[in-house]
Amino acid sequence: MLLAMDVGNTNITIGVHSNNEWIGTFRMTTKTPRTSDEYGLFLLALLNSKKIEVKDIDGVIISSVVPNIMYSLNNGVRKYIRLEPMIVGPGIKTGISIHTDDPREVGADRIVDAAGGFYEYGGPLLVIDFGTATTYDFISEKGVFEVAVTSPGIKITANALWQKAAKLPEIEIKKPSSILARNTIDSMQAGLVYGYIGQVEYIVKKMKEELKLPNMKVVATGGLARVMQGETEAIDIYDSILTFKGLKHIYDRNRGK
Known part of the structure; x- marks a missing residue:
């Protein structure tokens, strides 16, 4: 079994892979400070909830964009899972070539999504990850990560709205029944939501135009992709476990499978 973890700015997503399927997926908050024991015990509890035995796990892979929790998380894995985690970073084989101005600036999460998208769906491909930030990453037909767009995530946008406007309440992020709103929450x-749909459609349109790839496939993933799912024709495929697929591909590639 493979234990895969993606450490994002808001959440840590965790998946367990066995016999060609993901038998358990979990989510925990990132920003709460935790010791290695807390991480380890939390992982044990999550695994136990799916009746997954620690002794059956023979590999761990982690991608992270939050360096300051990695010492405790890695030690928690070592102490309670009793394995040395594989970390997505410099020197690891991903199968994706990065041809940006400074490849070191590209986060591990984006590389993992690119790998998952390319090896699952082929290229040319645009991967949109709706997370803390919303990222639009282009991967060519040869598996080259060439260009990228980054925008504030829909939750960041929402937080700015109600934190900066004293009389606006905190609301659930969902599409109202009509854009013709008649109350504050619906408005x-x-x-x-409609504003964000417009952003997605325009960015995808402009990227297709400038890349001269009008039929490029667009795949969406990330925790907030569910808000966009089915709301725009700009997205061809919604894949909730694309990151896990990328982590599995990278793990196998570096284990010689």
């Missing part, structure tokens, strides 16, 4: 939801 905020309409602005957030």
Whole structure:
């Protein structure tokens, strides 16, 4: 079994792979400070909830964009899972070539998504990850990560709205029944969701135009992709476990499988 973890700015997503399927997926918050024991015990509890035995796990891979928790997380894995985790970073084989101005600036999460998207769906491909930030990453037909767009995530946008406007309440991010809102909550939801749909459609359109790839496939993933799912024709495929697929591919590639 493979234990895969993706450490994002908001959440840590965790998946367990066995016999060609993901038999358990979990989510925990990133920002809460934790010791190695807390991480380890939390992982044991999650695994136990799916009746997964620690002794059956023979590999661990982690990608992270939050360096300051990695010491405790790595030690938690070593102490409680009793394995040395493989870390997505410099020197690891991903199968994706990065041809940006400074490849070191490209986060591990984006590389993992690119690998998952390319080896699952082929290229040319645009991967949109709706997370803390929303990222639009282009991978060529040869598996080259060439260009990228980064925008504030829909939750960041929502937080700015109600934190900076004293009389606006915190609301659930969902599409209202109509854009013709008649109350404050519906009007905020309409602005957030329809406005974000407009952003997605325009960025995808412009990237296709400038890349001269009008039929490029677009794959969406990330915790907030569910808000966009089915709301725009700009997205061809919604894949909730694309990151896990990328981590599995990278793990196998570096284990010689």
